[in-house]
């Protein structure tokens with residue numbers, strides 16, 4: 001009945017389902033949670049992620065939910081203050097930090113509007129395999145079988161699809177940081193980050209006039225901090241970000257403090273016969289760079305581009321599907337690897353060792369713009385992903401793509 005089954009309906013799965021449904025594939029999108037459902041996240045979407053939302057026709061609907069646009073930033077380490085913003089990507093020069101209870105249903109609704117069948121409250125319990133290929137999924141306790149030539153695992157860091165398909169981990173670094181964050185009312189803010197030895201404090205405005213304020217600590221402090229998290233959180237803000245701390249004193253914290261101490265850093269092999277992994281299922285990294293949502297969007301777009309021109313008949317042809325998945329795997333790794341390495345540097349929580357370089361950036365508007373363009377993750381690879389190629393270039397690329405796999 002279906003050409004593609006997508007497991008997981010958040011930042012990776014829902015856009016993938018939407019894009020594939022728009023291409024005419026019959027898509028089933030399955031989600032264990034009942035939406036709207038919150039998830040642990042500091043919410044920030046860099047400009048390339050917003051540019052993809054714009055390309056998909058979803059930026060304006062997101063803005064219409066009352067999510068404040070972000071277009072200026074402050075990074076401070078000691079006395080050095082870098083203030084400015086990056087260059088636009090595909091004409092987009094804003095970031096957003098939407099609540100996931102708003103963003104994720106908006107994405108899932110867009111998939112359903114594109115023609116995908118969306119079922120939330122529906123848990124995948126296993127994969128169906130036939131002749132050495134994944135050929136569908138089993139649902140729920142009674143293990144009802146639903147078939148499709150392609151199963152997309154967009155089911156997060158602890159992916160069942162990855163485990164059931166025996167996707168090997170091809171690169172892994174130890175856990176580097178842990179984080180605590182909360183929401184504040186009456187604290188106006190832009191995108192701000194404050195660094196010191198072993199601490200990284202960040203904040204961004206989100207829905208309902210709230211500001212998210214987070215603190216990163218070294219992972220090896222997690223066992224001590226978790227027992228006194230509220231105190232450690234406030235002490236770190238007071239010591240690292242005194243200016244922000246003053247503003248917090250005239251606002252109020254709303255709701256509980258959220259913590260996360262199991263942020264893994266890995267790449268899994270992203271594809272195999274009849275299956276592909278997207279988002280955190282394929283690649284997870286420390287959230288300090290605020291990239292996971294943008295990475296998930298990029299992978300959804302890359303998969304849709306890689307399957308371009310295949311059509312339902314091509315999808316049912318194992319050789320054609322494997323070649324398309326190979327194209328996806330190569331593009332995915334070359335897009336994500338450089339930023340993974342840069343993030344591993346940030347997780348050392350040692351901005352105080354770069355004071356000379358940061359002072360030079362702060363003193364020079366051109367360097368400042370380049371710095372914030374880098375913070376947003378804008379590079380050539382991401383620009384060509386969010387800027388659709390002209391038709392003639394696409395034709396050339398399609399011809400080149402037929403040469404793989406080797």
Ligand SMILES: Cc1cc2nc3c(=O)[nH]c(=O)nc-3n(C[C@H](O)[C@H](O)[C@H](O)COP(=O)(O)OP(=O)(O)OC[C@H]3O[C@@H](n4cnc5c(N)ncnc54)[C@H](O)[C@@H]3O)c2cc1C
Pocket residue numbers: 007008009010011012013030031032033039040041042043044045122123124125154155156157160179260263278279280281287289290291292293294295296
């Ligand atoms: C503390 C923290 C802060 C973060 N801050 C940011 C940030 O500021 N900016 C940013 O870009 N990223 C951030 N991230 C990362 C970002 O949240 C993730 O990268 C992103 O949510 C990944 O989306 P995903 O769709 O791949 O996976 P997920 O969001 O994990 O969604 C997977 C979905 O699959 C469903 N699922 C799982 N198993 C099954 C099953 N068997 N059957 C059916 N459904 C299933 C789950 O219910 C879930 O809804 C942060 C992460 C953490 C932990």
